[in-house]
Amino acid sequence: MAVKACKACKHIVEGSSCPACGGREFADSFKGRVAIVQPEHSEVAKQLKHEKKGVFALKL
Ligand SMILES: [Zn+2]
Structure with missing residues (x-):
């Protein structure tokens, strides 16, 4: 399954709903991606x- 980016929080998503915010609207194309491992120190x-861990798109 192709990856896409959540329009609400930019989390990179492979399933049918965003694991970070539960959003179901996605952008098929996005630019860049950044992994946030320690949000409180990043x-x-x-x-x-972003206040959650995860991989996020830089631009939708
Ligand atoms: Zn989201």
Whole structure:
């Protein structure tokens, strides 16, 4: 199954619903991806306003 990005939180998703926010709207194309391992210590997570672990798209 092709990966896609959640429109609500940009989490990279392979299933039919977003594991991070439960969203069901996805973008088929996205640019870049960033893995956030420790959101509380990550500058990237702060910039993207992500508070959860996971792999996120940079741009939809
Ligand atoms: Zn989501």
